[in-house]
Amino acid sequence: MFRSGPWWKGLGASASGSPRRNSILAIATAAALLATGLSFLTPWKLVEARAFDYLSTIAPPTRPGDGPVIVAIDEPSLAEIGLQWPWPRDLHAKLIEALRRAGAKAIGVDIIFAEPSSPAADEALAAALGPDVVLAGDETFIETDHAAQHVRVEPLAMLAATGARTGIASIAPDGDGILRRVPGYRDGFAAQLAEIAGRPAAVPANALIQTFGPSRTYPTVSYYQALDPDNFLPENYFRDRIVMVGLSLQNAPTLSEGGADVHATSFTIRTGRLVAGVEIQATIFDNLAGRLFIGRADAATAMLFVVLGASAGAILVWRQTGWRTLAGFVIAAGALLAGSYLLLRFGRIFAPPLAPTLAMGLVAGAQSARDFAAERRMRQGITRAFSQYLSPALVERLARDPSQLRLGGEVRALTILFCDIRGFTTIAEGMKGDPERLTTLINRLLTPLSEVVMAHGGTIDKYIGDCLMAFWNAPLDDPDHATHAVEAALGMMQALDDLNGELRAEAEARGETPIALRIGIGINTGHCVVGNVGSERRFDYSALGDAVNLASRLEGASKELGVPLVVGQATADQVSERIQLRKLREITVKGRAEPVTVYAPTALD
Known part of the structure; x- marks a missing residue:
C-alpha cells in the first residue's frame, strides 16, 4: 500500500x-x-x-393532613363585621377565646401588636392570651452609610407578659423577589407554634421551602365564621388543630397588582398569583414539623x-x-x-x-x-486536491461524503483511457517559430477533451505532453465505468470535430491552410493499484498496473489499425450490451506474449 x-x-x-x-x-x-x-x-x-x-412544583407532595387551619381576614369578614380596619383588639380577644373553646391546640396570630390601642381593648386582648398563643414579631436588617443593625419589633410588653410567645414572622425573598428559603429564626413564628403544638423541630440552615400548591391550598375559614364556629362551621372543626390567623383575601392578587402581606412563592411562576403571608407561615410550619423542607x-x-x-x-x-x-x-x-x-x-x-x-x-x-x-x-x-482530476459535481460529492475516499493505495477495477494527438511532431515542427501559438492550440484541444472526460465521471490522471490519461471508478465508485469511458471517447471524437470546424473557419478567414487535428484513443479495463503516488513534497492521484500499460499500448496501436478508437477485450465484454462494437483483429503488443483481441465502436464507421 x-x-x-x-x-x-x-x-x-x-x-x-x-x-x-x-x-x-x-x-x-x-x-x-x-x-x-x-x-x-x-x-x-x-x-x-x-x-x-419548576422542579419543586411538578407533582408536589400532598399537604399534611394535620397541618394548620387558617382563619382569614378576608372580604366576607370585612363585609360581615362591618368595622374599619384595623379592628379593635377586644375583637381578636373574642376570636382567641372562641378558638380555645372550640378545642384549638395552638393559635398563631399573624398580626403585630407593637403600638398601644385603647387601654380597654389592649387589656381584653391580654386577658385572652396565654401560653397556647403565638404573636407575630418582626425583625428588619437596616444598612446605612455608617452602620448596619437589626431592628426588632415585638408585641406590647403587657401582651408578652401573659405567657404568649413571640414569633418572628419576617421572611426574606431572593434577589428576584420570590420566597424560597426557610427563615433561619430559631424563634420564628412557625417554629414557635410547632413547639407549642408539641411538634418541635430544629430550624435547618439554608433550606428551601417545599410548597404544596397555589394560594388557598390550606383549609381556610373566614374570620367571622371562626368567631361563632357553632353556627358557621362543622362540629369540632378546630378540635386539636393548629390555627393561624391573618390577612388572606379570597381573590389572591397578581404580581402586577401586589398588596399587603402577600408574597411570590415557587408556585407563583405557574399561577401568577401571590400567596398570603399567613399561608406562607402555614407552609413553613409543615416544612419544619414534617421535615419536608428541601436541602441544598x-x-x-x-x-x-x-x-x-x-x-x-x-x-x-x-x-x-x-x-x-x-x-x-x-x-x-x-x-x-x-x-x-x-x-x-x-x-x-x-x-x-x-x-x-x-x-x-x-x-x-x-x-x-x-x-x-x-x-x-x-x-x-x-476540493483543492481533486478539482484538477474530477468534475465539479464529483468533487462536491466527494467533499460531502469523504468516506467514499480511500486513503493511500488500493486495488480496484478501473477503465483506463489514453488519448494522444496524431502527428503532433509535424504540427510542432511547423510552429517552432511561434511556440505561443502551439501552446494555445494544444490547450484548445485538451480543454474540451478534458471537459468531456469529467462530464462522463472520469478522473484525469495526468497530461503527458500532448497525451491525456484518465480513468473511471476511482476515487468514487462507478459501476458502469467501462460504458462511461467508451461514451466519453465518442464524445471526445465529437469535440474534436467541433474544434476542427472552428480551426477551419478561422484559417479560411485569415486565408491560411487549416490544420486538421486527429487523435488516437486506447481504452482498457482491469485491476490496478490507485492512490497517491509521489514523494512527501509532491504527489499525484494516479493508477498503476498492467491494465494501464495495455491501455497505453492500445492507443499506440490505433494508428496502425487505422481507427481513432481501440477498445480492449475486457472493456468490450462490459459494454457490448449497450454499445455496438466490431471486432478488429488480434494484435500483439509490447510486453505481452499472447495476442490481444481489440474492437472499435461501429458508431465511428
Missing part, C-alpha cells in the same frame, strides 16, 4: 487517536471549571433558583454533578460528532433533569441541573466546533 502524502496525514487526526482524546479531556476539564465558577455568581444562582421553582446539595455534591455532566459530554463526542451527538445531548440533558427532580422529590436535596448541563453542552459544542472546522478543512483540502 502506498504511503500517503502530508496532506492526507491530517485527514484522520481529528477523528481518532490520542490527540483527540487529549483534546476532549482538556475541554471537559475547562468546561467543568467554568460551569463550577459560574455557579458561584449571583445571576447564575437566580437562574438555578428558577429551575428549583453541598459544594462537593454539586461539583460531582458538574463532573458527571462534563464526562457525559466527553462520551458523546469521544469518537465523532454529528446528529447523534445532538440526540445524545438531548437524552443526557433529560436524564440530568430527571435525576435532579428525583433527588429533590425523594431525597429532598436540590442539586441544580443547569451547571452539569452547561458543562456537557460546552464539551459537546466545543468538540463539535473543532470537528466541524476539521471537516471543513478536509473538504477544502479534498
Whole structure:
C-alpha cells in the first residue's frame, strides 16, 4: 500500500487517536471549571433558583393532613363585621377565646401588636392570651452609610407578659423577589407554634421551602365564621388543630397588582398569583414539623454533578460528532433533569441541573466546533486536491461524503483511457517559430477533451505532453465505468470535430491552410493499484498496473489499425450490451506474449 502524502496525514487526526482524546479531556476539564465558577455568581444562582421553582412544583407532595387551619381576614369578614380596619383588639380577644373553646391546640396570630390601642381593648386582648398563643414579631436588617443593625419589633410588653410567645414572622425573598428559603429564626413564628403544638423541630440552615400548591391550598375559614364556629362551621372543626390567623383575601392578587402581606412563592411562576403571608407561615410550619423542607446539595455534591455532566459530554463526542451527538445531548440533558427532580422529590436535596448541563453542552459544542472546522478543512483540502482530476459535481460529492475516499493505495477495477494527438511532431515542427501559438492550440484541444472526460465521471490522471490519461471508478465508485469511458471517447471524437470546424473557419478567414487535428484513443479495463503516488513534497492521484500499460499500448496501436478508437477485450465484454462494437483483429503488443483481441465502436464507421 502506498504511503500517503502530508496532506492526507491530517485527514484522520481529528477523528481518532490520542490527540483527540487529549483534546476532549482538556475541554471537559475547562468546561467543568467554568460551569463550577459560574455557579458561584449571583445571576447564575437566580437562574438555578428558577429551575428549583419548576422542579419543586411538578407533582408536589400532598399537604399534611394535620397541618394548620387558617382563619382569614378576608372580604366576607370585612363585609360581615362591618368595622374599619384595623379592628379593635377586644375583637381578636373574642376570636382567641372562641378558638380555645372550640378545642384549638395552638393559635398563631399573624398580626403585630407593637403600638398601644385603647387601654380597654389592649387589656381584653391580654386577658385572652396565654401560653397556647403565638404573636407575630418582626425583625428588619437596616444598612446605612455608617452602620448596619437589626431592628426588632415585638408585641406590647403587657401582651408578652401573659405567657404568649413571640414569633418572628419576617421572611426574606431572593434577589428576584420570590420566597424560597426557610427563615433561619430559631424563634420564628412557625417554629414557635410547632413547639407549642408539641411538634418541635430544629430550624435547618439554608433550606428551601417545599410548597404544596397555589394560594388557598390550606383549609381556610373566614374570620367571622371562626368567631361563632357553632353556627358557621362543622362540629369540632378546630378540635386539636393548629390555627393561624391573618390577612388572606379570597381573590389572591397578581404580581402586577401586589398588596399587603402577600408574597411570590415557587408556585407563583405557574399561577401568577401571590400567596398570603399567613399561608406562607402555614407552609413553613409543615416544612419544619414534617421535615419536608428541601436541602441544598453541598459544594462537593454539586461539583460531582458538574463532573458527571462534563464526562457525559466527553462520551458523546469521544469518537465523532454529528446528529447523534445532538440526540445524545438531548437524552443526557433529560436524564440530568430527571435525576435532579428525583433527588429533590425523594431525597429532598436540590442539586441544580443547569451547571452539569452547561458543562456537557460546552464539551459537546466545543468538540463539535473543532470537528466541524476539521471537516471543513478536509473538504477544502479534498476540493483543492481533486478539482484538477474530477468534475465539479464529483468533487462536491466527494467533499460531502469523504468516506467514499480511500486513503493511500488500493486495488480496484478501473477503465483506463489514453488519448494522444496524431502527428503532433509535424504540427510542432511547423510552429517552432511561434511556440505561443502551439501552446494555445494544444490547450484548445485538451480543454474540451478534458471537459468531456469529467462530464462522463472520469478522473484525469495526468497530461503527458500532448497525451491525456484518465480513468473511471476511482476515487468514487462507478459501476458502469467501462460504458462511461467508451461514451466519453465518442464524445471526445465529437469535440474534436467541433474544434476542427472552428480551426477551419478561422484559417479560411485569415486565408491560411487549416490544420486538421486527429487523435488516437486506447481504452482498457482491469485491476490496478490507485492512490497517491509521489514523494512527501509532491504527489499525484494516479493508477498503476498492467491494465494501464495495455491501455497505453492500445492507443499506440490505433494508428496502425487505422481507427481513432481501440477498445480492449475486457472493456468490450462490459459494454457490448449497450454499445455496438466490431471486432478488429488480434494484435500483439509490447510486453505481452499472447495476442490481444481489440474492437472499435461501429458508431465511428
